[in-house]
Amino acid sequence: MNQSSSNDIIMIGGGVIGLSIAYELACRGKQVRILERGEQVGREASWAGAGILPPAIPDSALDPSEKLRGISHQLHPQWAERLQHETGIDTGFHRCGGIYLARKPGEAASLAGYVSLLNQQGIQASEITKYELLDLEPTLDPDQFHAAYLLPDELTLRNPRHVKALAKACELHGVQIYTECEILDIECINGSITGLQTTSGAVRGGKYCIAAGAWSSTLLKQVIDIPTGIVPIRGQMILVEGPKNLIRHILNEGSRYLVPRADGKILAGSCEEEVGFQKGTTPQMLEQLANFAYSLVPALKEYEITMSWSGLRPGSFDGVPYIGKVPNVDNLFMASGHFRSGIHLSTGTAVIMADLLEGKESEINFEHFRISR
Missing domain, CATH: 3.50.50.60 (FAD/NAD(P)-binding domain)
Incomplete structure (x- = not known):
């Protein structure tokens, strides 16, 4: 050069x-x-x-x-x-909105506190009923959730x-x-x-x-x-080849999520692993991610996991x-x-x-x- x-x-x-x-x-x-x-x-x-x-x-x-x-x-x-x-x-930029879910009482209380903080900052976040959840996402079983909140201004890109x-x-x-x-x-x-x-x-x-x-x-x-x-933190992901509009919003539960794409692909992630600069996926974590996806959206079991990968995020203390x-x-x-x-x-x-x-x-x-x- x-x-x-x-x-x-x-x-x-x-x-x-x-x-x-x-x-x-x-x-x-x-x-x-x-x-x-x-x-x-x-x-x-x-x-x-x-x-x-x-x-x-x-x-x-x-x-x-x-x-x-x-x-x-x-x-x-x-x-x-x-x-x-x-x-x-x-770039696949899309205002799809996000739904935040909690299956246990303690998780619901923590989520309510987070949403209250968002509302204080003027960020729109509202609790939705089981019927509203089912209307927004028909593939979910609303009875398994203690709480659900809609954040309409959550965005996504590819x-x-x-x-x-x-x-x-x-x-x-x-x-x-x-x-x-x-x-x-x-x-x-x-x-x-x-x-x-x-x-x-x-x-x-x-x-x-x-x-x-x-x-x-x-x-x-x-x-x-x-x-x-600054330390590398490995995250692993899987991709499911689903039909279009199987889910329409980003579904968040704790630190894990499902992200829909316009073409039907659905991403499931993720994890936080301190393994140095070692990239790659592990069968155990991929199984955990698949089980998470299936428990959230049982219909995903009918579709194939076509890709998995990992990345090293730069974490700070x-x-x-x-x-x-x-x-x-x-x-x-x-x-x-x-x-x-x-x-x-x-x-x-x-x-x-x-x-x-x-x-x-x-x-x-x-x-x-x-x-x-």
């Missing part, structure tokens, strides 16, 4: 966070290069998720994390429309399509994307990054941003010893992503640790990180997301 430009912004990582920041910067006229260690961009956690976008409102947010979620939620419809217009790719659209849009706006480009060394002199040594040659730019998901902490340690607490400038390094920034919310928070993260990289004021308090917390 051996490219050098003091005006370029170098994104280290081509997942949904890196692609989104690059896209936002390119739309503002900046020169951006993305360095991705994999054969293709966006093929790790960004590709593997279910694409659930829970409702959020920025103006009533109780803390900066919720404000970022609210900003992102408001941006997603705009980005979906813009990406389809620019690339011709339908991760692989969204990532493809972002990559194409980046290229259309002049972003240079280099795949199979692994960082070997980060050169830092007097508190400033002077260049990168990669498997594709030397790379030099003006500013650098680490957005490498679960691998971000390893890269950061090459520059400065700041323990971020406190559930808050790391977003901002890296301390004591003039031109190094970081956006990682979004855990299960990478797709959802990607749009807002892109906007506030682009503001930061341009030296502009942001409506978000970066102290909440600081790298050295």
Whole structure:
């Protein structure tokens, strides 16, 4: 490669966070290069998720994390429309709504508390009767649930399509994307990054941003010893080939869910496993996910499970992503640790990180997301 430009912004990582920041910067006229260690961009956690976008409102947010979620939620419809217009790719963005279910009294009480908090923030969430549940989702057995709530503003998109659209849009706006480009060394002199040594040659730019998901902490340690607490958390998924409209809403129970697609495919997930950087599925977990799906929607037993996969989410020790400038390094920034919310928070993260990289004021308090917390 051996490219050098003091005006370029170098994104280290081509997942949904890196692609989104690059896209936002390119739309503002900046020169951006993305360095991705994999054969293709966006093929790790960004590709593997279910694409659930829970409702959020920025103006009533109780803390900066919720404000970022609210900003992102408001941006997603705009980005979906813009990406389809620019690339011709339908990302599968859809306002299908979500139904939250509880089968035990304790779970019902916990869910009621969560819904009360949502209502205080102005987010529409209402309890529905068994008859209303059956009307909304005829394949469910309403008698097995102690409580059910409808969140009409829950959205969904298809991760692989969204990532493809972002990559194409980046290229259309002049972003240079280099795949199979692994960082070997980060050169830092007097508190400033002077260049990168990669498997594709030397790379030099003006500013650098680490957005490498679960691998971000390893890269950061090459520059400065700041323990971020970013760890890979494996999630497993299955896909059932169902008929169209077998279910119409996202069905949530605790940390697990069923997500319908317009073509009839239904995703069932997920889990949280600390197994290091070990990807892959296990028979035991796939069986658990299938049993969960069948218990929620018995009609799914009639249809075939055609795919299963896993992804490594970048978890953080406190559930808050790391977003901002890296301390004591003039031109190094970081956006990682979004855990299960990478797709959802990607749009807002892109906007506030682009503001930061341009030296502009942001409506978000970066102290909440600081790298050295």
